[in-house]
Amino acid sequence: MAKMEELKHRVASKTIKLVDGSGNPIAGKEIALKQTNHKFLFGCGIFDAIDVANKNVSAERLAFQERKLDQFLDVFNAATLPFYWGTFEPEKGKPKTKELKAAAQWLKDRNITVKGHPLSWHTVTAPWLLEMSNEEILAAQFARIEREVSDFKGLIDIWDVINEVVIMPIFDKYDNGITRISKDLGRVGIIKEMFAKTREFNPGATLLLNDFNTSINYEILIDGCLNAGISIDAIGIQSHQHQGYWGHEKLEEVLDRFSHFGLPIHFTENTLPSGHIMPAEIEDLNDYQIPEWPSTPEFEERQAKEVEEMYSILFKHPLVEAITAWSFSDDGAWLGAPAGFIRKDNSPKPSFKAVKKLIKEDWNTNVTSKTDDNGIVTFEGFLGDYELVCGDKTVSFKLDKDAEEAQLVAI
CATH class of the missing domain: 3.20.20.80 (Glycosidases)
Structure with a gap:
């Protein structure tokens, strides 16, 4: 089976910033990133x-x-x-x-x-x-x-x-x-x-x-x-x-x-x-x-x-x-x-x-992470559709090669 370094064209990194409804960063929060569909x-x-x-x-x-x-x-x-x-x-x-x-x-x-x-x-x-x-x-x-x-x-x-x-x-x-x-x-x-x-x-x-x-x-x-x-x-x-x-x-x-x-x-x-x-x-x-x-x-x-x-x-x-x-x-x-x-x-x-x-x-990405002091988390995953789950809130997003550096997510 192909090793990860051979699949770099299938993955991308994304930086996400979590904010609340008032725009304040959500720091130290456990989140789950679940791939729901492949681009392939x-x-x-x-x-x-x-x-x-x-x-x-x-x-x-x-x-x-x-x-x-x-x-x-x-x-x-x-x-x-x-x-x-x-x-x-x-x-x-x-x-x-x-x-x-x-x-x-x-x-x-x-x-x-x-x-x-x-x-x-x-x-x-x-x-x-x-x-x-x-x-x-x-x-x-x-x-x-x-x-x-x-x-x-x-x-x-x-x-x-x-x-x-x-x-x-x-x-x-x-x-x-x-x-x-x-x-x-x-x-x-x-x-x-x-x-x-x-x-x-x-x-x-x-x-x-x-x-x-x-x-x-x-x-x-x-x-x-x-x-x-x-x-x-x-x-x-x-x-x-x-x-x-x-x-x-x-x-x-x-x-x-x-x-x-x-x-x-x-x-x-x-x-x-x-x-x-x-x-x-x-x-x-x-x-x-x-x-x-x-x-x-x-x-x-x-x-x-x-x-x-x-x-x-x-x-x-x-x-x-x-x-x-x-x-x-x-x-x-x-x-x-x-x-x-x-x-x-x-x-x-x-x-x-x-x-x-x-x-x-x-070939599927399903990870948990924690936001830093600025509400930021960075992850690498296979290209496709994702859900970010934070507590009882879920936000959908896409991970693509030309993905933006940061994404603000109001939770």
């Missing part, structure tokens, strides 16, 4: 929030989902919700805006930062696009971005704008509208159009380009985008490790290559199974779907070690701002892979305990 985004794909927020499942299933989400809320501060066009708007003109809004609001009310995934993708896209000309498809894609980005502004201000563009124009598994227009516009061209439209309707949003391809092809694409003046806020890197943990060396190598751009990096979709490893000869992960993929005690211990090492490497890197585990639970996990932190029955795996220890203990 520790997330999961948490599509279950749709069922819970809308209560559209049986009472038994709802109770099960609520227990699942209680465990998620105990550790994580970020969530990804699904905006796949084909499932969000399977019938033209009938988007599931109400259901997704309820889920996003439910998460926001619990202090969870929500990201939408994705606004444009050739897979799971709307089948009715195939009835249109390319010009009509592009117009429909623009209208879809305007609608979603406008409707969810304030609830969702982070978007995977466009997904997996490296393969998009040459994708040949089946015909789809988005591949058609990507052939017309080119890779950089379609990214430019989608980013511009998203930025138009939420100028302050954090916009990501996201891909599973970590080869030089993705680097070339990013370089082309930046040269074309496209404002990418963060580079999204998928890390579905169904065929085995990348390991320290590959992680460092990928980080080194994508750090050259100087942009924030989000590990957007991380998968580390606690079962057997998918055979190496499988080229497309989607082609490996089996009736049962069990999680076993031996592989759960391996998963916990891999999670601890990977999260520690990423948290140590100064450009990484977010890590999202793709499946919080094995229940309903992508491709049936046992990649969750909890099992199908909601019981926690060793990996849940490992990631909770990192986020809530090793």
Whole structure:
């Protein structure tokens, strides 16, 4: 695990002066400083929030989902919700805006930062696009971005704008509208159009380009985008490790290559199974779907070690701002892979305990101190949101790198 000196970019010092209502310093007073949230985004794909927020499942299933989400809320501060066009708007003109809004609001009310995934993708896209000309498809894609980005502004201000563009124009598994227009516009061209439209309707949003391809092809694409003046806020890197943990060396190598751009990096979709490893000869992960993929005690211990090492490497890197585990639970996990932190029955795996220890203990600040004769206290902590507790009074504040030298707090 990273040592404190390796995490200096994750911490800051703050000097606080406590005063009473008349402005007099409060000297020699015991106070507690409790971190309530991280600046760093520790997330999961948490599509279950749709069922819970809308209560559209049986009472038994709802109770099960609520227990699942209680465990998620105990550790994580970020969530990804699904905006796949084909499932969000399977019938033209009938988007599931109400259901997704309820889920996003439910998460926001619990202090969870929500990201939408994705606004444009050739897979799971709307089948009715195939009835249109390319010009009509592009117009429909623009209208879809305007609608979603406008409707969810304030609830969702982070978007995977466009997904997996490296393969998009040459994708040949089946015909789809988005591949058609990507052939017309080119890779950089379609990214430019989608980013511009998203930025138009939420100028302050954090916009990501996201891909599973970590080869030089993705680097070339990013370089082309930046040269074309496209404002990418963060580079999204998928890390579905169904065929085995990348390991320290590959992680460092990928980080080194994508750090050259100087942009924030989000590990957007991380998968580390606690079962057997998918055979190496499988080229497309989607082609490996089996009736049962069990999680076993031996592989759960391996998963916990891999999670601890990977999260520690990423948290140590100064450009990484977010890590999202793709499946919080094995229940309903992508491709049936046992990649969750909890099992199908909601019981926690060793990996849940490992990631909770990192986020809530090793990388969390919770200290007590005493004000000096001038009512001043100085502390160092991990960046994020805090509560200062003095007697029966509580004051909230943020700790950031550019934090002011002193803060007056009336108690």
